[in-house]
Structures are given as C-alpha cells and as structure tokens.
Amino acid sequence: MTTNHSQAVRPLRPPISMNWIGAVPFMLFALLFLILPTFHIVVGAFRTPDGSLTLVNLQGLAAPNIMSAAWLSMKLSLLTALLGCVTGLLLAMAITRGGLPSWFRDATLTFSGVASNFAGVPLAFAFIATLGRLGLLTVVLRDWFGVNLYGTGFNLISFTGLTLTYLYFQVPLMLLIITPALDGLKREWKEAAESLGASGAQYWRMVALPVLWPSLLGTFALLFANAFGAVATAMALTGSSLSIVPIILFAQIRGDVLQDPHLGYAIAFGMIVVTGIANLVYIVLRSRAERWQK
Amino acid sequence: MKHTTKKYIGAAMAAALMLTTALPAISYAGAMEDLEAAAKKEGMLTTIALPHDWCGYGDVIAGFKAKYPEITVNELNPDAGSADELEAIRANKDNTGPQAPDVIDVGLAFGPQSKGEKLIQPYKVATWAEIPDNVKDADGFWYGDYYGVMALGVNTDIIKTMPADWADLLKPEYANSFALTGDPRASNQAILAIMSAGMARGAEPGQTSGEKGLEFFAELNKAGNFVPVSGKSGTIAQGQTPIVAAWDYNLLAWRDGLKGNPPMEVIIPSGSSLAGVYVQAISAFAPHPNAAKLWMEYLYSDEGQIGWLKGYCHPARFNAMVAAGKVPQELLDKLPPAEAYNKAVFPSVEQQGANKKAVTEGWDKVVGAEVMK
Amino acid sequence: MSAAKLWSWIAFIFGFLFFFLPLIGTFEFSLRARRGVYSFDAYSNVLSDPQFRETFTYSVVMALFTIVLGVLIVAPTAFWVRLKLPKLRPVVEFITLLPLVIPPIVIVFGYIRLYNTSSYLPLTGTAFGTNILMMCGYATLALPYMYRAVDTGLRTIDVGTLTEAAQSLGAGWTTIITRLILPNVLVAVLSGAFLTFAIVIGEYVFAALLNRPAFGPYMVWMGGNRAYEPAALAVIAFTITWACMALIQLATRFSKHTRAQR
Numbered sequence: 001m002t003t004n005h006s007q008a009v010r011p012l013r014p015p016i017s018m019n020w021i022g023a024v025p026f027m028l029f030a031l032l033f034l035i036l037p038t039f040h041i042v043v044g045a046f047r048t049p050d051g052s053l054t055l056v057n058l059q060g061l062a063a064p065n066i067m068s069a070a071w072l073s074m075k076l077s078l079l080t081a082l083l084g085c086v087t088g089l090l091l092a093m094a095i096t097r098g099g100l101p102s103w104f105r106d107a108t109l110t111f112s113g114v115a116s117n118f119a120g121v122p123l124a125f126a127f128i129a130t131l132g133r134l135g136l137l138t139v140v141l142r143d144w145f146g147v148n149l150y151g152t153g154f155n156l157i158s159f160t161g162l163t164l165t166y167l168y169f170q171v172p173l174m175l176l177i178i179t180p181a182l183d184g185l186k187r188e189w190k191e192a193a194e195s196l197g198a199s200g201a202q203y204w205r206m207v208a209l210p211v212l213w214p215s216l217l218g219t220f221a222l223l224f225a226n227a228f229g230a231v232a233t234a235m236a237l238t239g240s241s242l243s244i245v246p247i248i249l250f251a252q253i254r255g256d257v258l259q260d261p262h263l264g265y266a267i268a269f270g271m272i273v274v275t276g277i278a279n280l281v282y283i284v285l286r287s288r289a290e291r292w293q294k
Numbered sequence: 295m296k297h298t299t300k301k302y303i304g305a306a307m308a309a310a311l312m313l314t315t316a317l318p319a320i321s322y323a324g325a326m327e328d329l330e331a332a333a334k335k336e337g338m339l340t341t342i343a344l345p346h347d348w349c350g351y352g353d354v355i356a357g358f359k360a361k362y363p364e365i366t367v368n369e370l371n372p373d374a375g376s377a378d379e380l381e382a383i384r385a386n387k388d389n390t391g392p393q394a395p396d397v398i399d400v401g402l403a404f405g406p407q408s409k410g411e412k413l414i415q416p417y418k419v420a421t422w423a424e425i426p427d428n429v430k431d432a433d434g435f436w437y438g439d440y441y442g443v444m445a446l447g448v449n450t451d452i453i454k455t456m457p458a459d460w461a462d463l464l465k466p467e468y469a470n471s472f473a474l475t476g477d478p479r480a481s482n483q484a485i486l487a488i489m490s491a492g493m494a495r496g497a498e499p500g501q502t503s504g505e506k507g508l509e510f511f512a513e514l515n516k517a518g519n520f521v522p523v524s525g526k527s528g529t530i531a532q533g534q535t536p537i538v539a540a541w542d543y544n545l546l547a548w549r550d551g552l553k554g555n556p557p558m559e560v561i562i563p564s565g566s567s568l569a570g571v572y573v574q575a576i577s578a579f580a581p582h583p584n585a586a587k588l589w590m591e592y593l594y595s596d597e598g599q600i601g602w603l604k605g606y607c608h609p610a611r612f613n614a615m616v617a618a619g620k621v622p623q624e625l626l627d628k629l630p631p632a633e634a635y636n637k638a639v640f641p642s643v644e645q646q647g648a649n650k651k652a653v654t655e656g657w658d659k660v661v662g663a664e665v666m667k
Numbered sequence: 668m669s670a671a672k673l674w675s676w677i678a679f680i681f682g683f684l685f686f687f688l689p690l691i692g693t694f695e696f697s698l699r700a701r702r703g704v705y706s707f708d709a710y711s712n713v714l715s716d717p718q719f720r721e722t723f724t725y726s727v728v729m730a731l732f733t734i735v736l737g738v739l740i741v742a743p744t745a746f747w748v749r750l751k752l753p754k755l756r757p758v759v760e761f762i763t764l765l766p767l768v769i770p771p772i773v774i775v776f777g778y779i780r781l782y783n784t785s786s787y788l789p790l791t792g793t794a795f796g797t798n799i800l801m802m803c804g805y806a807t808l809a810l811p812y813m814y815r816a817v818d819t820g821l822r823t824i825d826v827g828t829l830t831e832a833a834q835s836l837g838a839g840w841t842t843i844i845t846r847l848i849l850p851n852v853l854v855a856v857l858s859g860a861f862l863t864f865a866i867v868i869g870e871y872v873f874a875a876l877l878n879r880p881a882f883g884p885y886m887v888w889m890g891g892n893r894a895y896e897p898a899a900l901a902v903i904a905f906t907i908t909w910a911c912m913a914l915i916q917l918a919t920r921f922s923k924h925t926r927a928q929r
Contacts, residue, residue: 022747023755029740030762032788033803034810037777038769044780065658091682098675108682114912115686117862118905120869121886125901128890130692133452133533134556137692155470157521157534168689171682200671229770232871236887239476239524246772253776253876255378255480268773279768347892370878373888389783391793393878524891531894552894555702 038272045269049262057266066267069243073228074274076159076244080166081223085216087167088174096182109179112172119169124236127165131156157238165233170223177222181215181289218285225278229271245271326420329591332584334364339585341367342382342395343374347527347547349440350605357601358592365585368392373524375481376400383413383577396580397589401482402429403646405436405573414575417587419594424614428642429571436573439593440543440607443630443638444490444568447545449536451556457537459563460494460510469518473525473535475544478657482572487539489641489649490568499568499641504652508660515661531556541570542630543606562634569638571610596620606630690905697898709899716896718885726882729798730867733805734860737813740806742856745817746848749826763814766807775873778804797877804873809863816862820855821848857918861911869904 048054061067095105118126130137133150141147155161185208193203231246238247245267252264333339339358346352355367370393371378379398386394400408408414409431416434429438446463448456453471457463463472474484492507493499514520523529525538527548538545542560549558574593576586592598599609603625615621641649700708713719748755766774778800782790790796826848833843849856874881886904890897 019747019751023744023752023759026740026744026759026762029803029806030765030810033778033807034762034765034769034774037774037781038765040781041773041777063658087682090678094675094678094682098678099669099672100675100679104679110912110916111686114905114909117865117908117912121871121883121890122869122901122904125886125890125897126689126693126905128532128534129696129898129901130689133536134696135533135692136695137688150470153469153518155521157470157523168686171685225768229772231770231772232869232883232887235871236890238522239529239891242522246770249772249776250872250876251477251480253772253779255375255381255477264776268776271770271773272768275768275770279764283764345892373891385779385783389791391791391797393791393797526891528889528891528893528897532897555700555894 041265041268042272044262044265047262047265057262058269060260060263061266061270065243066245066248066263069245069248070270072159072243073245076162076166077224077227080163080170080227081220083163084167084170084174084223085220088171088219089178089216091171092175092178092182096179105179109176112175115172116169116176119230120232121236123165123168124233127156127161127168128237131161131164157242162234162237165237166227166230170227173223173226174219177219178212178215181212185211212289214285214289218282218289221278221281221285225275225282228278229275326591329584329588330362333582333588334362336582336585337364338366338368338392338582339589340370340392340394340396340582341589342370342397343372343376343379343399344369345372347544347551348605349543349602349607350547353604354593354598354601357597358589361592361597362588365588370395373476375476375484376404377480380404380408380411380413383408383579384411387579389579390581394579394581395577396582396586398575398577399439399572400575401486401646401650402438402571402573402641402643403485403650404482405431405575406643406647408575409435413578415578415580415583417576417590419590421594421611424611425594426610426613428640429573429610436575438571438610439574440602440609441569441571441640442541442543442607443562443634444487444539444570445542445545445560445562445630447530447538447540447548448559448561449530449533449556450559452533452536456559456561458561459565460491461565463519463537464513464517465519466517468537470521471535472514472519472537472539473521473523473529475526475538475540476524478661479654482570483540483544485650485653486568486570486646488653489646490539490563490566492649493568493639494563494565498645499639499649500645501648501652503645504649504656507649508653508656511661520661527551530558542634546606546630560630562630567634567638569635569640571640600625603629608635693898693901693905697895697902700895709895710903712893713889713896713899713903722880722882722885725880726868726870729802729805729881730864732802733809733867734863736802736806737809737859737863738856741810741813741817741859742849742852743844745814745821746826746844749818749821750830760814763810767811771804771808771870772872772876774807775804775876779876791877797879801873801877801879801881804877805863805867805870808870808873809859809866812862812866813859816855816859817852820852824848824851854918854921858915861915861918865908865911868907 045057046053046055048056061070091108094100095108127135129135131149132138135156138149141149156165189207190203193207198206229246231250234242234244234247235250249264249267249271252267341355344351344355346355355369359365359367370382374382379395379400382393382395383398398408398414414435416431418434419437422430422434422437425437429441431437446457450456453468455467457465457468462468474487475481476484478484478488488507488511489499489503490507491510492503492505495506495510497503497506511520521535523534525535525540529535530538530548531552542562545558545560549560552558574590576583576590580586593602594611596615599611599615600621602609603612603621606629608629609615612621616626697709698705698707700706700712744759748759779791782788782800790800829847829851830843833847838847868882869886870881871883871887873879875884875887886897886900889900
C-alpha cells in the first residue's frame with residue numbers, strides 16, 4: 001500500500017487506512033441494499049434467461065401496451081410537474097411578497113411539509129371521499145348548486161382525476177423548494193429596477209425570472225421524477241389495472257402478466273433511466289441556481 | 295355334510311366380503327390419523343388468494359384452525375388472482391419460507407396450465423368419487439371445489455335503472471359505471487366475465503367467446519362506460535364502480551357485508567348464464583405437503599363443503615350430498631334460485647383454456663391500450 | 668388594496684380550498700358508516716379490528732427498528748466523514764441521494780431477485796430474514812432525509828474543535844460520539860426519526876411485494892373491501908403524519924431555547 005520502503009521512517013500507524021474503516025459500515029450497507037440490487041436489475045435488463053448479453057428485452061419495451069403506458073406516465077408526470085410548478089410558484093409568491101399576514105407563511109410551509117408526505121394510499125382515499133361519486137364535493141355540488149359533476153363527464157378515475165390527486169403532493173413540494181429561492185430575490189434588485197424606471201412586469205421579465213429560472217426548471221425535473229415513480233397513490237385509486245409504468249411493473253413482478261420474466265428488468269431499467277435523467281437535470285440546475293443565493 | 299360345508303363357505307365368503315369393504319375404511323382411518331400426525335408435526339399451512347368473504351372462506355379457515363389448533367394458517371395475499379398464485383409458486387420454487395404457498399385455489403383453466411408447468415402434485419381425497427368427473431383431473435393433480443354463475447352487482451344508491459343483461463351496459467346512462475374484479479390478464483373471475491359477455495353476443499364458449507367478449511369490452515370502453523378499477527365491495531360502496539361483474543356468491547356475500555349501507559342488488563344476466571368452476575391443487579414445492587393434504591381432506595369433508603355452501607357457493611359434492619340428505623333445507627333456501635343454475639353453461643376445460651388464451655393475449659391489443667383517457 | 672395583494676388573497680384562498688376540502692371530505696365520508704346518521708362507527712370498526720392492531724403494531728415496531736438502524740448507520744458516518752474523510756463527502760452525499768432517484772419499486776424488485784433462496788444471502792427464505800430485508804429497505808428509503816438532517820445538525824456545531832478538545836482531555840472515540848456529538852445533534856436526529864416514522868407507516872410497495880403484514884397493504888385491502896373505513900384510516904394516517912411534523916417543529920423550537928440559554 002504505502003510506497004515508502006524505508007523502515008525507519010514509516011510511521012507507527014498509517015492514518016489513511018484506519019480512517020477508511022470508519023466509512024465501511026455505511027458503504028457496505030449502501031452496497032448491499034442500494035447499489036447491488038439496482039445493478040442487478042440494470043444487468044438483468046441486458047441478459048437472456050441463459051445468461052448471455054442481449055438487447056431483446058429492451059426491444060420488448062417497444063410493445064404497444066408498454067409504449068402507451070410509458071406515454072401515459074410521461075404525460076401525467078409532465079402535466080402534474082408543470083401545474084405543480086406554476087401553482088406552487090403563484091402560491092409561494094402570494095405568501096412571501098403578496099402582502100398577506102406574516103403568519104400565513106409559516107402556517108403554509110408547515111402544512112406543506114405534512115401534505116408533501118401525505119402521498120400514497122391515504123391520499124387516494126381522501127380524494128375518493130371528496131370527489132368520488134358519493135364524495136362530499138360531488139354531493140354538495142349536486143344538492144346545493146344543482147351541478148351534476150359526473151354528468152359533465154368528470155370522473156376521478158381518469159387522467160384529470162389522477163392529475164388533481166397528484167397535485168396534492170406536488171404543489172407543497174414546489175412550495176417548500178421555491179420559497180427559499182424567492183427569498184433570495186433581494187429587495188435591492190427590485191428597488192434598483194424601479195429607480196431605473198422599470199415597471200413590475202419588466203422587473204419580473206428581466207430580473208426576477210431569469211434568476212429564478214434554474215430553480216424553476218430544476219424543481220420541475222424533480223416533480224417530474226416524483227410523479228413518474230409514484231405507484232401507491234395510483235394503485236390505491238385504481239387497483240392494478242391502470243396502465244402506467246409503475247403499475248405495469250408491479251403487476252409484472254406479482255403475477256408475470258406480460259408472460260415474459262425478463263421484460264420486468266427492462267421496464268425497471270427504463271424507469272431508472274427516466275428518473276435518473278430528470279434528477280440529473282435537477283442537480284445541475286440547482287447548483288447553477290445556488291450561485292445567486294450566495 | 296355338503297350343506298354344512300356350503301354354509302361354512304357361504305359364511306366365510308360373507309365374512310371376507312365384509313372385511314374387504316371394511317378394510318379400506320379401517321386403513322383409511324389409519325391413514326387419516328397418520329396424516330393428521332404428520333401435518334401437526336409440520337405445524338403450518340400457507341394459503342394464498344383466499345378472501346374471507348369468498349365462499350365463506352373466513353369461517354372455513356376458522357373451522358380448520360379450531361379442529362387442528364396445532365397448525366398455524368399463514369394466509370398470503372387475499373387479493374391475488376389465479377395467475378398471481380401460479381407466479382407465487384414459480385417464484386418460490388426453492389423457498390421453504392412462509393412466502394411459498396402450499397395450496398392454491400384457481401380457475402378451471404389454470405389447472406391444466408399448472409399441471410403442464412409441473413407446479414402441482416397429485417392427491418386424491420377420501421371423497422374423490424363424489425367429485426364430478428368433468429371438473430377433476432383423472433390423475434388427481436387438480437380437482438374442482440365449488441362453482442357459481444356470473445352475475446352483475448349494482449349499487450342502487452347510484453344506479454336507478456337496473457341493467458337486465460350485458461347488452462344494457464352499453465347504454466349511455468351507465469357512463470363510468472362498470473368494472474371487472476381484476477386484471478383480465480391475471481384474474482380468472484375477470485377472464486370469465488369477458489367470456490360471459492362474449493356468450494351474451496351469441497358466441498360459443500371457447501376462443502370465439504373470448505374474441506367477442508373483447509370486442510364487447512372495446513365498445514364498452516369507447517362508450518365511456520368502463521372503469522379500469524378492480525371492482526370490489528369497497529369500490530361499489532364508495533361509488534367508483536357502481537356495477538361490477540362477479541360470481542353470484544361473491545356479490546351476495548358483499549351485499550350482506552354492506553348491510554344495506556349502501557343497498558346492493560345482484561342480477562343474473564337474463565340471456566345466458568355462465569357457470570364457473572374453481573379447482574384446488576397442492577403445490578409441487580409445498581413446504582408443508584402433509585398439512586396441505588389434511589387441508590384438502592377437510593375441505594372435501596362434509597364440514598368443509600357445508601362451509602362453502604354457507605358462502606353461497608355450490609360445492610363440488612353438491613349433488614351427491616343433496617341426494618344423501620346431508621344439506622339442511624335452510625341453507626338450500628338461501629342459495630340463489632335454481633333456474634339460473636339449470637340453464638347455466640359449464641364450459642369444458644378445453645373451452646376455458648381457449649377463452650383464456652384469447653383474452654390474456656388479446657386484452658392489451660383490443661382494449662387495454664386505450665383504457666385510460 | 669393593491670392589485671398584487673388582491674391576487675395574493677385569491678391565490679391563497681384557492682390554495683386553501685384545494686388543500687382543505689379533501690381533508691373535510693374525508694372526515695365527512697368517514698362519518699357516514701351508519702345510514703342516514705353521522706356516527707363514529709367507522710372509527711370504532713377500524714380500531715377494534717384485530718388486523719388493524721396487528722398491522723399497525725407491525726409497522727410501528729418496524730419503524731422504530733428502522734430509525735435505530737438509520738441512526739446507527741448515518742450518525743457515526745456523517746461524523747466520521749466530516750472529521751476525517753472530507754474527500755469522501757461528495758461520494759457519500761451522492762449515495763444518499765440515490766434513493767430519491769431510483770424508484771422504490773425498482774429497489775424492491777432488486778431485493779426479490781437478488782436475495783431469494785438461491786442466492787448467497789437468502790434473506791427471503793424466512794419471515795425473520797424478510798423482516799430484516801424490509802428494515803434495511805426502509806432504512807435505505809429514509810437515508811436521504813436522515814443524512815441531510817444529521818449533516819445539517821453537525822454543520823452547526825464545530826465538530827473538529829470539539830473533538831480535539833475532548834481528545835486532549837483524554838476522551839476515547841466512544842465517549843466522544845455518545846457524550847459529545849449525539850446530544851448536540853439529538854434534535855436533528857429526532858427530526859430525521861419522525862420523518863422516517865411517517866415514511867414507514869404509510870409505505871406500500873415494499874410491504875406488498877415482500878408479502879409482509881404491514882399497515883400499507885392493510886390500508887389498500889381495506890380500500891377495496893370496506894365502504895367507509897378507508898376514509899377513517901386516511902384521517903388516522905393524516906393525523907399521525909401531522910403529529911410527526913408537529914413533534915419535529917417542537918423539537919427544533921426546544922433546541923433553539925437551549926441554544927439561547929448558553
């Protein structure tokens with residue numbers, strides 16, 4: 001290990017190797033329970049049942065049902081990320097600089113912390129209880145306002161309904177991340193812009209938005225990855241027959257519904273690629289955004 | 295001298311005859327005790343896909359536990375479909391842990407499939423002779439356990455006009471109302487619902503019923519009446535799936551469970567009546583084979599069969615037991631009306647297999663690709 | 668009122684409605700168990716269900732073990748990396764971000780394929796082994812939050828100087844970690860712990876695919892098989908999540924007070 005051959009000068013205990021031992025438990029844990037399983041899946045996507053390398057599994061991803069599920073997942077994730085970004089930004093602007101009472105901000109941020117963790121099974125139940133056929137809102141709209149919600153073609157178990165449900169945890173996540181970024185918009189910049197004669201809109205277009213842009217785009221990518229991988233909410237809302245990618249993978253793992261065991265590996269690999277790219281975009285843009293926050 | 299010899303021979307023959315008929319019973323009783331002892335030594339039975347309100351399995355399992363308290367019953371995934379059960383056996387071939395199922399209860403079409411894949415082992419219960427021949431495998435690999443007819447369950451708080459048959463479901467008033475009970479690629483109940491729809495369109499049971507059924511569902515989906523949710527009592531009551539196609543015994547059990555809040559009606563389609571048989575089998579890799587065999591003996595005993603009857607199912611030994619007067623009249627009265635069963639069609643194993651192939655391979659192409667709008 | 672303020676109020680009211688109506692709706696739905704009358708029947712049905720108690724206890728116990736495992740893995744590592752291996756920090760941080768990138772369903776798929784009975788580490792062979800596997804899986808899911816919490820806590824105390832001072836007074840490593848570092852990051856650890864608790868209680872994918880009797884699959888099963896009890900379960904779950912967050916807030920505020928006293 002050490003290239004120092006002189007016996008007399010060698011220190012009693014080489015400090016480097018002892019220190020590395022301290023990181024071993026963590027590394028071992030991460031290796032066994034995070035890195036190896038993922039690696040196994042990635043490798044499995046390129047293998048046939050008898051162990052040789054192949055691209056057949058990935059080609060199997062081009063099947064129409066998987067492609068349409070992937071498209072549906074993409075649409076859902078893109079739309080909820082976009083709506084989540086816009087709505088979250090508007091709400092964050094309202095509580096930080098909208099002139100609302102100051103305690104609104106703390107209360108909203110606390111609630112956002114809870115709501116962003118409320119995803120999953122209970123969220124589906126909550127939306128069924130509110131916007132389902134017999135939900136409170138549906139009944140109230142019917143009895144108090146004479147509006148037949150389901151008569152208009154709305155259904156909770158549809159793209160629109162699922163988008164609404166996903167927004168419940170996307171918007172708070174956006175709020176939590178963008179509020180510090182909004183705080184970073186220094187007051188002096190607005191004052192400087194006004195003193196140079198810029199209107200509110202011009203300030204936003206030429207100063208604030210360009211500064212916020214990396215944060216916005218980065219959080220968009222994060223929200224996208226968040227929605228793409230979400231499975232519990234959709235499963236609790238629809239059971240395993242909805243064609244989005246995580247549910248197809250779930251049904252494949254459970255019951256081999258696609259009748260091709262190695263296709264599961266390919267689907268999982270596809271998911272990793274999509275969420276990996278999205279998170280990479282987020283990390284890169286976040287480090288760019290942090291330049292302004294120093 | 296000749297008379298007495300004849301008498302002695304006659305008596306000896308009579309005694310021998312009695313002994314030969316009594317011997318199997320004696321040896322059976324001995325075998326049963328050995329089985330019980332071996333099963334108790336194993337101490338556990340792992341079942342899968344047995345919801346407690348399906349054919350009264352809750353009480354059936356409780357009865358087994360009460361009879362053999364030394365055997366723990368480990369119940370896996372009650373919502374599993376038939377394909378999920380086979381996958382559970384495949385995935386746990388070398389596994390002797392509690393994830394490996396000992397016994398499976400799958401749709402008729404899945405019996406030959408699991409035999410072909412060598413996933414199950416043969417066993418003939420004591421009452422084997424009383425199980426009708428057309429619902430059991432001659433070699434004893436799988437054996438029919440109960441049957442019912444396909445029906446429609448309706449939440450009458452939401453749906454005001456009852457559909458009388460499959461064709462009614464295409465009407466616009468049933469928008470976003472109808473659901474199957476599971477994934478048509480995995481759940482036998484869903485596959486046979488599609489068969490029933492195909493038969494309502496005049497197809498013969500088999501491949502054509504599968505194809506016509508898929509066409510019907512494609513139309514249903516295009517009309518906007520199909521909801522891609524797994525329908526069950528909860529989703530019927532909460533309103534996501536006000537109409538569900540399921541076995542009559544399930545719908546009746548769910549109706550009882552909801553206790554009128556909301557009220558539910560069970561309608562057997564007026565056109566054609568499809569009867570579906572389920573089969574029991576023991577996994578070839580069962581970690582507790584003796585407990586599995588004991589479980590089978592219990593299910594096919596009078597006690598087990600009556601337990602299923604209480605869950606509105608017609609057990610396999612139904613005809614033999616009714617003829618022998620073993621079924622109490624009150625239970626017979628509670629069953630769904632007999633006319634539906636008299637004209638019910640019992641598809642053969644081959645017909646079910648052809649239908650299953652058409653549905654599982656065709657669903658994604660014909661319907662599945664556009665299920666979500 | 669200026670235009671900006673008006674729009675802010677409108678935005679806030681819309682946001683308020685969107686986030687509170689589902690909560691009210693869920694509560695109202697859960698009261699409908701008895702036909703025509705509002706009652707708490709759904710709640711009493713849920714709380715008296717033996718399966719609820721079994722699965723809830725299982726998940727709570729699993730959460731506690733996960734928290735202990737998480738703290739044992741994260742806290743010493745974060746401390747050691749900060750003190751002795753600063754070059755390793757980016758690597759460790761990248762690893763702790765991986766569970767946010769890789770969808771949990773892929774991770775558990777990897778577990779099923781890698782740790783079945785025909786592998787070197789046959790964890791899924793027994794119930795106990797599967798429980799251990801799930802605990803490690805949960806600790807992996809909670810890794811990003813736990814690490815970020817502890818790391819933030821360590822950032823506020825000057826680890827290097829404290830350790831040197833303790834060592835010059837003759838303290839060994841165990842004393843340093845248990846009597847010096849842990850008490851100072853206790854608040855950070857607690858907030859990581861509560862977040863882990865909230866995650867584990869509602870988790871579905873791991874428990875469903877590993878076939879363990881946890882609270883998540885129980886809730887999904889209830890959703891399909893009961894009419895009004897799922898809404899009651901959602902209210903209970905939301906209350907628990909809220910309680911966890913409130914405890915985190917309380918812990919942070921408590922620490923601010925102790926800081927001020929110095």
